[in-house]
Amino acid sequence: MLQVRYEVIEEYIPRIGGSEIGLETMYHTCTAQVNLDFDSDLDMMNKLGVGLNFQPVSHFNRP
Numbered sequence: 001m002l003q004v005r006y007e008v009i010e011e012y013i014p015r016i017g018g019s020e021i022g023l024e025t026m027y028h029t030c031t032a033q034v035n036l037d038f039d040s041d042l043d044m045m046n047k048l049g050v051g052l053n054f055q056p057v058s059h060f061n062r063p
Helices: 004-015 020-027 041-058
Strands: none
Touching: 004 020
16 A cells, blocks of 8 residues: 655655665565563563564565
């Protein structure tokens, strides 16, 4: 979904001498963030362990 910020950046980057590579990078990258609450050290270690075990699955089908 195209957002207004991309239109603003498309106009701004050429004005500051940026290249097409910067725009391509912007369109072809993404990120995900996960925030977890924990109530003890054991709870934190268990959640961290699950997250670390999930990493290979999240990168399984990438080029």
